[in-house]
Amino acid sequence: MNPKEVAAKLNEYERKLLLELKDRGASRTSELSLEMGLSKDAVEKASAWAETKGVISFKEEVSRFFKLTEEGEKYATEGLPEKNLIRLVLGGISELSKLRAEIPNINIALVWIRSNGWAEIKSGKIELTEEGKRRAEASSTDEEILKIMHDNLVTEKGLYFPFQARIPVLIKRGLVESKEEVDRWVEPTEFGREVIPYVIAIGNKPVITQLTPEIIQGGIWRDAIFQQYDINLPTPTLTPGKRHFISQVIDYIRRFWVELGFKEMKGNYLELSFWNFDALYQPQDHPARDLADTFYMKTPYSGHLPNKELVERVRLTHENGWTTGSTGWQYIWDPETASRNCLRTHTTSLSVLQIAKLKPEDLPAKFFSVGRVFRNETIDWNHLAEFYQTDGIVVGEGVTFANMQGYLKAYLEGLGLKKFRFRPAYFPYTEMSMEAEVWIEERQGWMELFGAGMFRPEVVKPLIGIDVPVLAWGPGFDRLVMQTYKVNTIKELYGNDLGLLRKAKLWMR
Amino acid sequence: MPVITVNLLDFSQLLGRKITIKELQDRLPMMGTGWEGETEEGFNIEVFPNRPDLLSIEGLARAYASFSGEKIGLRNYAVLNSGYIAIVDDKVEKVRPYFVGAIVKGVDFDDALIRSIIQLQEKLHVTHGRKRRKVAIGLHNLKPIEFPITYTTKPPEYKFRPLGERFEKDLKWMLTEMPKGVEYAWILHDAAEYPIILDAKGMVLSMPPIINGEYTRIDEATRDLFIDVTGTDLKAITEVLNIICTTFADRGASVYNIELRYLDKTLRTPDLSPKIWRLSNKYVSQTLGLELQPKETIHYLEKMGHSAQGGEIMHVKVPCYRTDVMHPIDLVEDVAIAYGYDLVVPIIPSLNSPAGEDPLEVFSRNLRNFLVGFGYTEIVTFMMSNREKLFTKMLIQEESIAETDNPKMEAYNCLRNRLLPSLMEILVNNKHHPYPQNLYEVDDVIIVDPSTEIGARSERRLAIVQCHSKANFSEIKAALESILDNLELKIEYEANGWDCFIEGRRLTGKINGVPLCWAGEIRPEALESWGLEMPVAALELNVEGLHKIFS
Structure with a gap:
């Protein structure tokens, strides 16, 4: 920056300071304070700012000061008690009883005259030594020091050398206290001088x-x-009100599906096992239905199965394939098991419920959902009992496996992913089953993102009555959000730590 | 899902060529398995539950030989007639009704085969076998066995010498004292008698699904085996038997059947002949969105170990170990896998249908965005909670709520019926962060409601907490009125409300005569029970109720 620009950036005090220093050279801030009519604090603040702009240099010098204590000030005017005492003795009063009335703090005085060897006490009388007599007449070093320091600050260097030696004694006696003071010196820099004009x-x-x-x-x-x-x-730093990042991501996902022409479907968190499992052609002894993975309800324990015709079609499909062309699972299907309430383990329960509501004339149709799902997990840093999922279905004559990859490629690109792949997978209710995986550069490996597939005819036909292809997927997005927000564990993701929420960047899609 | 460990050298030998980890890492996932990483001797692979035939190294090598184009098409497995007979006593009906078996001869038991068979047996027990309840497998030295054998039941005091024991023990002992027995006793828990397989001399082969007899112990010299599979599901045990027999056959053993005499039927197992499925080429092409000629489809089916003949309509021979094929769609998937999921060109179809968000979601988003204008921070909390948080700490009387039956953690054993406790918990967790802490959440609670199909329904709510040294009633009431003003709604107040609020500083707000909001200053007793030292003014609003007014 040139001097002119810098001059314009100086505030009022900085400018005053610089002008004041123009002819003075290095000066103490305390002096400047007097000259400029500003508090010392203000001068120092201005000096510090001016230093950051390179116009002045700023030095500190620590000096030691001495000052009388309250007691010291008192003796400076009234005289030291021991001196007062020996003077009275020299003047002819030697009985302790009389002296007591004259000198208020005689005990202190007595201690000092004896330790100084000025007097002896014999049968209630004080007898001065030769030294004592001499001292009574002359003024002592200590008295000189008290006189000099009376109502005055004295620097260490400012004291006559023999006096300096007495200072520790006086400090010990509590008559003098020492103080450190920082002297701040300021001076215009070379550049500062260029700025002055x-x-x-x-x-x-x-x-x-x-x-x-x-x-x-x-x-x-x-x-x-x-x-x-x-x-x-x-x-x-401001901490503005803010949407939670997960909530921002959910808004985005909702918008994304709507832009692709999908309609939102809603449904229950508590669901009949029928909708969560049976309608998805999951056999009743499937391990996913174990108590170990699924929350079953105590209250409300079970619910009412939907219309008989639909339930009957699902039963027959499980048992022998009904008219779907399948062999079925070949076991006896139990309506009790199906009417047990559980917490939905996937939002795919919404998808099948939605398909069951469709009539052939409603096709083609595209639906999505975003919502919480529940797993009976022992909660730790990487396992939670509830998290979010977004399901999608496309129902319509002529939709294909290639179309499913088309939608999901758009979804993954929409989330900003560049390198991903689809590989075969297995889910009991889809065929083709597919897993979307993303390449993680740091790990040099593929990370599973979510499953997708085409619903099996054994799922679709009992629900809607006809054989029609259905594309379906159910991505969770926790891991992606974790990557975006550099959150290392899923527990932190749902931890609502205000430190994290206040710092979290905006979702920018 | 089960993970199997594969020795690379053994795998290469079965495949008949050298193969690199790199190739397998790239290609095995595209065949429909999960890559679980390299090991010292080879690699681990995750097998999907629909493909138990891949649980053995032999099965995996067989599938990969076809998939990689080296040995495509159906493999024929011959089954010779052993002439042996097994009698199935109807006493087993109540406890473990089904039994199938096979003989394999000329087995060369080297280390690799032993490892593979043990692994296969173990994984089949866990998955297909549902921890041996549905399916249990026993392998026996054929030599000592005198046919016919009998599958029957024996009382708890019946004795035989179990594998690995020096003396005879009774069946009761095996279920209560022997570690393996204790582990699987639950399968037989309420049976009066237990399943036993005996030979013609009355010697015990096995007590399925618990343990074999010492009588038929397999050693290095064993060349011929008898295999028994018992269980609760004839289809499942037959499938498992087929998988084991084909595994031995792939190692050069010969397979012989036995005759099973049930009271009402006679079966011969194993049957390793393929099943025939009718498949339309058009169905395959249309489902996948690929224009395939019949001969291309046939080629892809062959790469998955099938064979097929025909044109537009073809007949597909599906190998006996492919237990997952239950509909032509399963063959369509095989074609897709053989074609390559990664070679399909993704296309979004032109498909018009009505689109849009759920109106309640739109309303909720508008509210969320509006509340940010107040300077509030949005939080997203769990729906699962517990009674202590919902009632005890809030000083609210217990209410009927939705509760789970089998929670792994008691801290999450029910569903919240209010949002406010969730927000209180977040305040507690954030005591180390600067104040003010003004938070809100718009999300669902669960209300028990017997009038619904399930017995409960969800309700969208909004809750706000204002937590700072001067938080008070008038501040939260001001927030409430601002929200309602902006919705052009009129509210009538009642000077009562939830017990978590200080009396005389709480309100219930009625809109169109319906109570839809509750607000006030949280009682110090409640703050203390949560462990908060900062005043909190709070509000909860029934968003669903508000939304109904507009729709």
């Missing part, structure tokens, strides 16, 4: 820092200069 040029024009209604109304700004700010200076 521009500061002078600003002259007496008012310089505006905060623009106020008064300045605007009064027109003061017309003749004023705006102090220019250092835009790199840090500003306070």
Whole structure:
């Protein structure tokens, strides 16, 4: 920056300071404070700012000061008690009883005259030694020091050398206290001197820092200069109100499916096993239906199966394939098991419920859902009992496996993924079954993202009455959100730590 | 899902050529297995539950030989007649009704085969066998067995010498003292008598599904085997028998059948002949969105170990170990896998249908965005909760709520019927962060409702907590009124409400005469029970109720 620009960025105090220093050279801030009529604090603050702009240099020097204590000040005016005592003795009063009345703190005085060897106490009388007599007449070093320091700050260096030696004794006696003081010296830098002429040029024009209604109304700004700010200076951190990142992602996913022409489907969290499993052609002894994985309800324990005709078709399909062309699972299907309530383990329960509501004339149809699903897990850093899933179905004559890959490719690209693949997988209710995987550069490996497939005829035909292809998928998106937000564990993802939420970036899709 | 360990050298020998880990890592997943990583001697692979035939290294090598084009088409497995007979006593009906068996001869038991068979048996027991309940397998030295054998039941005091024991023990002992017996005793829990396989001399081959007899112990010298499979499902045990027999056959053994005499039928097992399925080429092409000629389809089927003949309508011979094929669609998937999932060109079809979001979701999003304007932070909490959080800590009287029967963790054993406790918990978890902490959530609670098909329904709610040193009633009431003003709704207040709020500083708000909101200052007793030292003013609103007014 050139000197002119810098001059414009100086605030009022910084400019004053620089002008003050113009002819002075290095100065103490305490002196400047007096000269400029500002508090020392203000001068130092201005100096510190000015230093960041490179116009002045700023040095600190620590010096030691001495000062009388309250007791010291008292003795400075009244005299040291031991001196007062020996003077009285020299003047002829030697009985302790009389002296007590004259000298209020005689005990202190007695200690000192004896330790100094000035007097002896014999049968209630004080007898001065030779030293004592001499001392009574002369003024002592300590008295000199008290006199000098009376109402005055004295620097260590400012004291006559023999006096310096007495200071520790006086400090010990509690008459003198020492204080450290920091002297701050400021001086214009070379660059600062180049800036000074521009500061002078600003002259007496008012310089505006905060623009106020008064300045605007009064027109003061017309003749004023705006102090220019250092835009790199840090500003306070704000914590604005914010949507939760998972909630932002859910909004995005919803928008994404709607833009692709999908209609939202809604449904129950608590669901009949019928809709969660049986209607998906999951045999009743399938391990996924175990208590170990699925939450079954105590209250409400079970519900009512839907219309008889549909239930009968599902039963026959499980048992012998009904008219679907399948062999079925070949076991006896139990309606009790199907009417047991559970917490939905996937939002695919919504998809089958939706298909059951469709009539052949409603086709083609595309539906999506976003919602929570539940798994009976022992909760730890990487397992939760509930998380989100987004299901999608496309129902219509002529939709194909290639179409399914088309929709899911769009979904993955929509989430910003570049390298992914589809590989064969297995789900009891789809055929083709497919797993979408994404390439994780750090791990140099494929990570499973979600399953998808075409519903088996054994799923579709009992629900809608005809054989029609249905594309279906049920991605969770926790891992993707974790990657985006650099959250390492799924527990943190749903932890609602305000530190994390306040810092979390906006979802930008 | 089961994971099997494969020795690379053994796999290469079965395949008949050298193969690299790299190739397998790339290609095996595309055949329909999960790559679980390299090991010192080879690799681990996850087998999907529909393909138990891949649980043996022999089966995996067989499938890969076809898939990679080296040995395509159906493999024929010959079954010779052993002339042996097994009698199935009707006493087994109540406890473990089904039994099938086979003889394999000329088995060369080397380390690789032993490892593979043990692994196969173990994995089949766990998956297809539902921990031996549905299917259990026994392998025996054929030599000592004198036919006919009998599958029957014996009382708990019946004795024989189980495998690995020095003396005879009774059946009761095996279920209560022997570790394997204790582990599987649940399968036979309420039986009066237990399943036993005896030979003509009355010697015990096995007590399925618990343990074999010492009598038919297999050792290095064993060349000929008798295999028994018992269980609760004839289809499942037959499938498992086929998988085991074909595994031995792939190692060069010969397979012989036995005759099973049930009271009402006579069976011969194993039957390793293929099943025939009728498949339309048009169905395959249309389902996949690929324009395949019949001979291409046939080629892809051959790459999956089938053979097929015909034109537009073809007849497909499906090998006996492919227990998953139950509909032509399963063959369509095989064609897709052989074609290559990665070679399909993804296409979004032109398919018009009505689109749009659920109106309640739109309303909820508008509310969420509106509340951000108040400077509130949105949180997303769990629906699962417990009674302590919902009632005890809130000082609210217990209510009927939706509860789970079998939670793994008691902390998550029911579903919330209010949002507010969830928000309180988040305040507690964030005590180390700066205040004010003003939070909101718009999400669902579950209300028990016997009038519904399931007995409960969800309800969309909104809750706000304002937590800072000056949080108070008037602040939260102001927020409530601002929300309602912006929805142009009129509210009538009642000076009562939830017990978590201070009396005289709480309200119930009625809209069109229906109570839809509750607000107030949280009682210090409740703050104390949560462990909060900061005042909290809170509000809960029935969003679904509000939304009904507009729709």
